[in-house]
Amino acid sequence: MHSRPPHETTLVSSHPTSDGLVSYLRCECGAWEVRTSTMVVSTSPRPSAASR
Numbered sequence: 001m002h003s004r005p006p007h008e009t010t011l012v013s014s015h016p017t018s019d020g021l022v023s024y025l026r027c028e029c030g031a032w033e034v035r036t037s038t039m040v041v042s043t044s045p046r047p048s049a050a051s052r
């Protein structure tokens with residue numbers, strides 16, 4: 001079994017909130033990652049939307 005390498009994300013912006021710092025990161029493949037002090041949420045790039 002291969003384990004995929006993580007997305008190579010670049011920090012786009014970060015905002016301090018009442019729950020702590022929330023950071024938005026984006027990968028070259030179009031995926032987004034949102035990191036908070038308590039969790040990390042990854043979104044996959046949409047298959048057919050906004051292809052440039």
Ligand SMILES: [Zn+2]
Pocket residue numbers: 007008027028029030031
């Ligand atoms: Zn990626």
